Amino acid sequence: MIALIDYHAGNLTSVRKALATVGAEVVVPTKPEELDAVAGVIVPGVGHFGATRALAGAWTDAILARVGEGRPLLGICLGMQWLYEGSEEAPEVPGLGLLGGQCYRLSGDVKVPHVGWNSLAIQQRTSIVEGVPQDSQVYFTHSYVGPVNGDTIAVTDHGETFAAVVQRGHVAGVQFHPEKSGEIGLRILRNFLELAA
Amino acid sequence: MLSKRIIACLDVRNGQVVKGINFEGLRSAGDPAELARRYNTEGIDELVILDVTATIEARRALADTIARVARELFIPLAVGGGIRSEADAAAAVEAGADKVSLNTAALADPGLVTAVATRYGSQAVLVAIDAKREADGPHRFGVYARSGSTNAGRDAVEWAREAEDRGAGEILLTSIDRDGTRAGFDCELTAAVSAAVSIPVIASGGAGGLDDFVDVFTAGRADAALAASIFHYAETSVRALKQHLRGHGIPVRV
Numbered sequence: 001m002i003a004l005i006d007y008h009a010g011n012l013t014s015v016r017k018a019l020a021t022v023g024a025e026v027v028v029p030t031k032p033e034e035l036d037a038v039a040g041v042i043v044p045g046v047g048h049f050g051a052t053r054a055l056a057g058a059w060t061d062a063i064l065a066r067v068g069e070g071r072p073l074l075g076i077c078l079g080m081q082w083l084y085e086g087s088e089e090a091p092e093v094p095g096l097g098l099l100g101g102q103c104y105r106l107s108g109d110v111k112v113p114h115v116g117w118n119s120l121a122i123q124q125r126t127s128i129v130e131g132v133p134q135d136s137q138v139y140f141t142h143s144y145v146g147p148v149n150g151d152t153i154a155v156t157d158h159g160e161t162f163a164a165v166v167q168r169g170h171v172a173g174v175q176f177h178p179e180k181s182g183e184i185g186l187r188i189l190r191n192f193l194e195l196a197a
Numbered sequence: 198m199l200s201k202r203i204i205a206c207l208d209v210r211n212g213q214v215v216k217g218i219n220f221e222g223l224r225s226a227g228d229p230a231e232l233a234r235r236y237n238t239e240g241i242d243e244l245v246i247l248d249v250t251a252t253i254e255a256r257r258a259l260a261d262t263i264a265r266v267a268r269e270l271f272i273p274l275a276v277g278g279g280i281r282s283e284a285d286a287a288a289a290v291e292a293g294a295d296k297v298s299l300n301t302a303a304l305a306d307p308g309l310v311t312a313v314a315t316r317y318g319s320q321a322v323l324v325a326i327d328a329k330r331e332a333d334g335p336h337r338f339g340v341y342a343r344s345g346s347t348n349a350g351r352d353a354v355e356w357a358r359e360a361e362d363r364g365a366g367e368i369l370l371t372s373i374d375r376d377g378t379r380a381g382f383d384c385e386l387t388a389a390v391s392a393a394v395s396i397p398v399i400a401s402g403g404a405g406g407l408d409d410f411v412d413v414f415t416a417g418r419a420d421a422a423l424a425a426s427i428f429h430y431a432e433t434s435v436r437a438l439k440q441h442l443r444g445h446g447i448p449v450r451v
Contacts, residue, residue, distance in 0.1 A: 010317060010321070011321070013290070013291065014293065014295060017268065021271070046320055046321075047319075110199070111396070111420065113320070113366065113397075114199065116200055116201075116202050116397065116420065117199070117202065117242055119200075137450040139272070141366070180271060180272060180273050183271075
């Protein structure tokens with residue numbers, strides 16, 4: 001059973017549907033205690049980093065407890081940014097701090113938000129990108145990004161280079177939307193389920 | 198590099214695609230789910246379902262259509278036509294739409310843009326602008342409401358800027374002058390709006406041949422281009438279009 005965390009940062013319909021398609025059993029817990037028995041946790045989300053404030057306290061404790069037990073965690077879009085220490089978008093709201101650095105707004109001579117299909121430059125071959133060809137295109141919609149560091153698995157360019165896929169052990173994140181990225185996106189969700197198996 | 202998007206529009210009435218369709222090999226040519234599947238196989242980047250009836254009965258059929266299309270497609274899906282309230286937007290999103298397109302209702306109450314953006318995020322809100330050149334009017338490109346029938350008394354560039362400020366994630370810009378003509382997109386209109394906002398602009402209206410798309414992505418500065426009939430009639434396959442664009446140095450997803 002995979003827990004999909006609903007903290008009212010966007011609609012979960014598409015993520016649920018994609019997870020069902022790749023064979024996941026999904027629960028949307030209403031209380032942090034419901035995370036006790038799950039095989040993995042997914043934190044989706046779109047919008048403002050301040051929305052992750054709803055995860056402070058008991059939810060964060062429960063998620064970190066699962067991670068401490070070795071269960072996999074996947075952050076999608078805003079959920080990936082939450083894996084870092086924080087974001088310039090809401091400096092008063094701390095992130096989970098599993099990855100080092102602060103998220104920041106994209107800049108450069110490009111349109112922001114970054115909306116549409118862009119390519120992945122895979123830098124490290126880890127389990128989350130298993131079977132994902134180099135230069136695969138995936139669907140993004142966001143204005144803020146996480147910094148590139150040693151946990152960066154793939155990068156994307158939009159005015160500058162940013163972390164598109166991160167992974168440290170059984171903690172992974174994707175800045176794009178796997179639920180909207182065709183077969184490549186479904187493959188990445190399957191890879192996550194493998195981690196949870 | 199960010200790809201230029203090719204978007205197919207399905208005009209739907211009572212659960213059936215209504216613009217003429219001429220695909221071979223489709224069991225039911227008017228079935229939106231089947232057409233959506235076909236486009237997906239060809240490499241379409243995104244789909245728009247436009248409800249052209251927007252009656253109460255058709256609303257239920259629309260929710261069913263959205264659900265059937267969304268069930269098997271994992272690319273962005275936008276829904277528009279007759280979305281008049283936050284409740285209408287919510288119904289479309291709950292049925293599986295990733296984005297809702299607001300037009301007449303947003304002109305009447307621009308606060309609706311903010312309300313839907315606050316609830317679902319800006320990425321879920323397209324503001325659709327139907328624009329027309331006005332030789333004698335106060336605006337270079339006037340905005341029209343109610344499927345292009347009513348002059349809204351606004352300037353398209355100025356309305357696009359306001360829509361962005363109010364929380365729109367993208368602008369779906371249709372040239373009334375070019376719609377259905379196959380004379381090419383209105384690149385001047387598209388470039389004027391695209392230069393004025395930082396959110397993506399989807400150009401619509403006038404697609405006729407492959408070079409029209411090259412023009413709208415270069416001179417028109419569009420981020421995406423939408424077409425309906427040229428894909429429905431299979432005159433132009435999505436794949437052939439993307440190969441053509443790539444040959445002209447325009448980044449596309451293949």
